[in-house]
Amino acid sequence: MTIRDVAALAGVSVGTASRVLSGNSATSPAARERVRVAAEKLGYRPDARARALRSTRSHAVGLLVSDVRNPFFADIAHGAEQAALASSYVTLLANANEDTAQQDTYLEAFLTQRVDGIIVAPQGEGGGNLRAVERARTPLVFVDRTVDGFDVPSVTADNAQGIELAVAHLAALGHTRVGYIGGPSSVSTGRARHEAYLAAVARHGLDDDAELVTVGDFRSASGAAATAKLLAGRRPPTALLAADSLMAVGALGEVRRQGRRIGADVALVALDDIELFRELDPPLTVVAHDARALGERAMRLLLDVIDGRPAASQVLPMRLVVRESSTGRSGR
Amino acid sequence: MTIRDVAALAGVSVGTASRVLSGNSATSPAARERVRVAAEKLGYRPDARARALRSTRSHAVGLLVSDVRNPFFADIAHGAEQAALASSYVTLLANANEDTAQQDTYLEAFLTQRVDGIIVAPQGEGGGNLRAVERARTPLVFVDRTVDGFDVPSVTADNAQGIELAVAHLAALGHTRVGYIGGPSSVSTGRARHEAYLAAVARHGLDDDAELVTVGDFRSASGAAATAKLLAGRRPPTALLAADSLMAVGALGEVRRQGRRIGADVALVALDDIELFRELDPPLTVVAHDARALGERAMRLLLDVIDGRPAASQVLPMRLVVRESSTGRSGR
Missing domain, CATH: 3.40.50.2300 (Response regulator)
Structure with missing residues (x-):
């Protein structure tokens, strides 16, 4: 479908069809109407890529x-x-x-x-x-x-501020062992959140042993694997902090599979809020972005x-x- | 950035640059190398829209x-x-x-x-x-x-088959009043699932009064509103069937807000599976598409x-x- 087809159907020259379709007023009302009808009939539209070139x-x-x-x-x-x-x-x-x-x-x-x-x-x-x-x-x-x-x-x-809010909240509730489910170090948010976790743990005087830190990939399976590792430690954490919502989903499933209860047996805070988190039983505490x-x-x-x-x-x-x-x- | 800039930097004609960049062999090795280096340096790439025109x-x-x-x-x-x-x-x-x-x-x-x-x-x-x-x-x-x-x-x-599977499952568990949270009639899946619900209810001899049928818009808020309406009926349903996952999320929240328990107090089946549904407590029965x-x-x-x-x-x-x-x- 080109302007030639439109011109042929309208019975005008390609130049006239082009002038009509580009809004040039140097055309007769009759020609304008014939070209308009022909273009509509053929479903012709100017090519945005061709226009963008100009x-x-x-x-x-x-x-x-x-x-x-x-x-x-x-x-x-x-x-x-x-x-x-x-x-x-x-x-x-x-x-x-x-x-x-x-x-x-x-x-x-x-x-x-x-x-x-x-x-x-x-x-x-x-x-x-x-x-x-x-x-x-x-x-x-x-x-x-x-x-x-x-x-x-x-x-x-503000990842540093978000992680600080989560850790301060858990510290105020009396938790001293906060297990961290982090993102990949190849992503800036993975690095920033990990550093913020270490700084917040130091600021609030919480346990800082290395077995409290795990690394996932922002997908749920990695959150489940990290949770299994954290809960199998010699002194398991009493609270979990997941650095994104999908890893929190994995953590939820792993805690349930181990026969423990979120809230009652182990606290969970997620970074990112999703609609379903507030409908869970119990509903999930989050540090929310306004995505x-x-x-x-x-x-x-x-x-x-x-x-x-x-x-x-x-x-x-x-x-x-x-x-x-x-x-x-x-x-x- | 055009082929003219590439030709100028390479010190060749536009025609030569064009032949090199289109892979034409009628060019000298020296020209090919100069054009290649110039194109790389300038970040030149052929315009896909211009190529698509041809x-x-x-x-x-x-x-x-x-x-x-x-x-x-x-x-x-x-x-x-x-x-x-x-x-x-x-x-x-x-x-x-x-x-x-x-x-x-x-x-x-x-x-x-x-x-x-x-x-x-x-x-x-x-x-x-x-x-x-x-x-x-x-x-x-x-x-x-x-x-x-x-x-x-x-x-x-196969919406008809999916709805039939859900209703047959609930009927086999002894439910006679299955509340339906449907999608909009302006969407083909909304219409097909509603018809399939009515057919399945008739096939299994379940209650078919109109107050068991509600219509939402495939968003969670409408699922919550529909659930509130169904549970406020004179003879509330003992099971809910939500015609998509987001309306099921709304139903989950509304049941919880009313102090009832999914599974124990009211059964829930959702159309569409999402990762989080299997991690819920209790996990959600679904009729799953392979999306x-x-x-x-x-x-x-x-x-x-x-x-x-x-x-x-x-x-x-x-x-x-x-x-x-x-x-x-x-x-x-």
């Missing part, structure tokens, strides 16, 4: 999340997409699946689709096609995570970069939501 | 899901995307947010991005830009849901359509997974 704007932006099946990133995507639509941009989502090779594949795809800008929750130590995005001078913003060595504006959560706000702010920051406005990185606070998984009170 | 393939496909925050659609997206990558296609995801206007916006975006094909879990009664996709002759496949009046290959689940398989099959079907191979619609079976939310046995 106009430089596609009004599409790319958002690459780490794991589309993680509710935290789904909420970020929803917030970003709504903010984009409010400014007449569409958001093309892609899923890195916590994999740097797949991240590179989709960054390449975004560049070849000529998106106007890209938001990434990045994997890995940097390099790869993140450098290609930088070389192509495509506007780039990081969300949730950052990569060392990139001068890229970002919207992240939707992270997505909205990141998109507005990207649109600032695209439009050449000043763009400063932002760090959003986290919030402690106390429910019965840590206080042990029954909801019934 | 070659007709972008090797990108669009996938429009109903709600990216619904784990069922996130699993479909993951399955589809992995199947696409295996055939060297990238998947651009978009979120209709259970909204027909937003569906139209993203279908338009996919068409202007010149994707090679589109998979949709459709909203609404048809029309809108689904007709524009048809007119543009862009390959189209439906997943999970269909729209009447469209001759489009689809991969769906990942739905996504994989839909993508392979789309690639068949794109490549002109025969493409027949597929209906995948559902599977009953009995856990303690219906049998009332304690896991402890």
Whole structure:
């Protein structure tokens, strides 16, 4: 389907059809009507890619999340997409699946689709096609995570403050042995949360032996494995702190399989809130991101970069939501 | 960044640079090396949209899901995307947010991005830009849901069989009053599951009064409201059947807020399985889709359509997974 087909059906020249379709007034009302009808009949639409080659704007932006099946990133995507639509941009989502090779594949795809800008929750130590995005001078913003060595504006959560809130809460309840289920050290949030846990444990004078620290990969199976390891220790922790929601899901299952009760037998606090956590029995204490706000702010920051406005990185606070998984009170 | 910049830096003509970059062998080794170094230095990449204007393939496909925050659609997206990558296609995801206007916006975006094909879990009664996709002759496949009046290959689940499995299970446990929390009648799965519920209730001789039937919108708040209405009836149901996972989450919360216990006081069966359901206390009985398989099959079907191979619609079976939310046995 090309403009030639439209012109042929309308019985006008390609030049006339082109002038009508581009809104040029140097055309007769009769020609305009014939071209309009022909274009409608044939389902012709101007090619955005061809227009973008001339106009430089596609009004599409790319958002690459780490794991589309993680509710935290789904909420970020929803917030970003709504903010984009409010400014007449569409958001093309892609899923890195916590994999740097797949991240590179989709960054390449975004560049070849000529998106106007890209938001990434990045994997890995940097390099790869993140450098290609930088070389192509495509506007780039990081969300949730950052990569060392990139001068890229970002919207992240205050991980140190969030972990401190969780540890202070557990310390105030009398826990001295807080088992930590951490994220991978290849991700900035994994590193920041681990450091924050060590600092908070020292600040509150809690036990700091190495067997209280485990490392997962932000997926639920790793949370279950870490919990099994922690509970099998010589002096098991009385409280667990999971560095993301999916690892907390794994911890919940492992505690149940061991015949113990969350809340009554072992306290659990999760980083990230998901809708189901408040419906659990007992409901789960969390340190909550506002994931939707992270997505909205990141998109507005990207649109600032695209439009050449000043763009400063932002760090959003986290919030402690106390429910019965840590206080042990029954909801019934 | 254009091929002119590459040619200038390499000190060759634009024609030579073009021949080198398109792999034409009628070039000298020295020119090839100079162009290669210049392109690398400048971060030049051929414009996929410009190539697509000539070659007709972008090797990108669009996938429009109903709600990216619904784990069922996130699993479909993951399955589809992995199947696409295996055939060297990238998947651009978009979120209709259970909204027909937003569906139209993203279908338009996919068409202007010149994707090679589109998979949709459709909203609404048809029309809108689904007709524009048809007119543009862009390959189209439906997943999970269909729209009447469209001759489009689809991969769906056997909703009638799934609902029958759930009702038969509850009937065998002695329940005669099964409260139904249904989806919207504007969605094919909402209609199909409601009809299947009525047929199964008749088949098993269960109570069929109208107050046992409620309608939600596939979001959790509507599941909570429907549950409140069902439990406030003159003769409340002894079992609940929720037509999707998010409405089941709402039902869980409402039952807990009313001080009753899932399993012991009221049975609950959900359509769709999500990871957290098996970790609940008690774990949730579900009729499970294989969401990942739905996504994989839909993508392979789309690639068949794109490549002109025969493409027949597929209906995948559902599977009953009995856990303690219906049998009332304690896991402890």
